[in-house]
Amino acid sequence: MLDRVKSLDYEKRIEICKLCPAVRNSKGIGLTCGIFLLKNYIPETCGCKLSWKAKLKDQSCPQKKW
């Protein structure tokens, strides 16, 4: 079972991502860390869908912003 962060922590993470120059908003996918599924296509990005990644306790920002 995957551990989730508290909803406040999730919101904080998403707010940080929204201000990040690496974030992308793709139609039908939403916010992603860089280009969806393309790790490091933009340097130091993971390509993850942020509404999933930011909920998981063991996940962290590849640029150490959270």
Ligand code: SF4
């Ligand atoms: S996880 Fe980090 S690098 Fe990726 S969009 Fe969010 S703040 Fe930027």
